[in-house]
Every structure is written in C-alpha cells, then in structure tokens.
Amino acid sequence: MKSLAASISFISLLWFFSLLVRNQSEASNDPHIPITLLAPAQKSEPRIASPTPTCTPQSSPENEKLDSDREMTAENALNASLGTTDWDCDGIRNIKDNCIFVYNPDQKDGNGDGKGDVCDPSLVDTKFRDSRCDQDVDGVPDFKDNCIVVCNPDQKDRNKNSIGDVCDKAFPRPIFTLKPCAKPLPVTPTISSRFESQQLNIVVTRIFDFYFI
Secondary structure (H helix, E strand, O other), rough: OOOOOOHHHHHHHHHHHHHHHHHHHHHOOOOOOOOOOOOOOOOOOOOOOOOOOOOOOOOOOHHHHHHHOOOOHHHHHHHHHHOOOOOOOOOOOOOOOOOOOEEEOOOOOOOOOOOOHHHOOOOOOOOOOOOOOOOOOOOOOOOOOOOOOOOOOOOOOOOOOOOOOOHHHOOOOOOOOOOOOOEOOOOOOOEEOOOHHHHHHHHHHHHHHHHHH
C-alpha cells in the first residue's frame, strides 16, 4: 500500500511539471502575448554640478541718467565755492559773468579778451571788489559784512573775533531772522585785502582749470 501511494504521488508530480512546461511553451508561441526583454543595466556616470550662474549688472538708461545727474558741473562747483549763484549781484550768473567779483551788468569788454573792463588787469587794480549783495542793506557788502543778516553799518566788533557785536550777542544761538536797516544804505565798493583777493582768485582758477583744461 505504501509503495502504491508513493507511486501515485510521483506520477502526479510529474504530470504537474509537464503541464506547467506545456503552458509556458504555448505562451511563447502566441503572437498576441508580448514578450518583455530586460535591457542590460547601464553604468551611471557621475553627475557634475554646473557652476552657479552669476548675474552681471546691466546698466540701463535710467541708471546712466541718475549717474549723470549726480555729477557736479563746473557751474555747481563754482557756485558752491562762492556760496551764491551771482557773487556780485549784477544779474549775471557766475559762470557767465566776465567779471565775477565786480558789479558790471553791461558786461562791457572793450578789447574783447573775455575779461570785463571793470576787472581787466590791464585797466584796473585786480584787488578791487564791487558786490552789490547786501542782505541787511547796511551799506556793507555781504562778503565784507561781519553780521550779514543784521543791520550794523558801524561793523562794531569789540572782541575782534570777526563777528559783529550785534551777532555776537546771540551766540551760540544762530540768527535766522533777517533784521535789515530801516533805511537802506548804498553799497560802497571796496578794495579787498591781498589775502581775500588771492583766496577768491584761487577758487575760481582751480575750478576752471579742473573743468576746462
């Protein structure tokens, strides 16, 4: 009995394997069943990171215009050095005036050398100054006045600190309110000291040399 059972089991196992092999063979011959082939594995190459792109600033017309606006012109430099756009108050801008330090609204230039007659070294003393700028109308031009915003025709300065007594009293508080003379006084042209004359001429010469030479 045992040998018979073993034989039956062996025959059943053989029948199962034969059936399995038959089904696989039929599947391979059937054109409607796709056969998937595995592609050989490819070696992966190491990836090299690309360098980080850098942004190069591009100049735009707007930026170029802003840069040009920031540049100081010869006229701006001259006015900043002299503290005004018309030093002698003759109605001619400093940059156009043929005598910056002498009042000459007519701009007369007899010999045509570019220097007005009233300040031509060949005709007058170059230390001569005639500015009609006088904020407090005390008869003393602003560039000589020891208290520009307060009427003080006498120019008193007891402690000799170059600040008029009427302004010295308010120190250290600045005077912001203009206090002109009740009766305006005519400005008197003056002969500047050699030092004052040299300083003004140096300022103008250096600015024109820098921008035009």
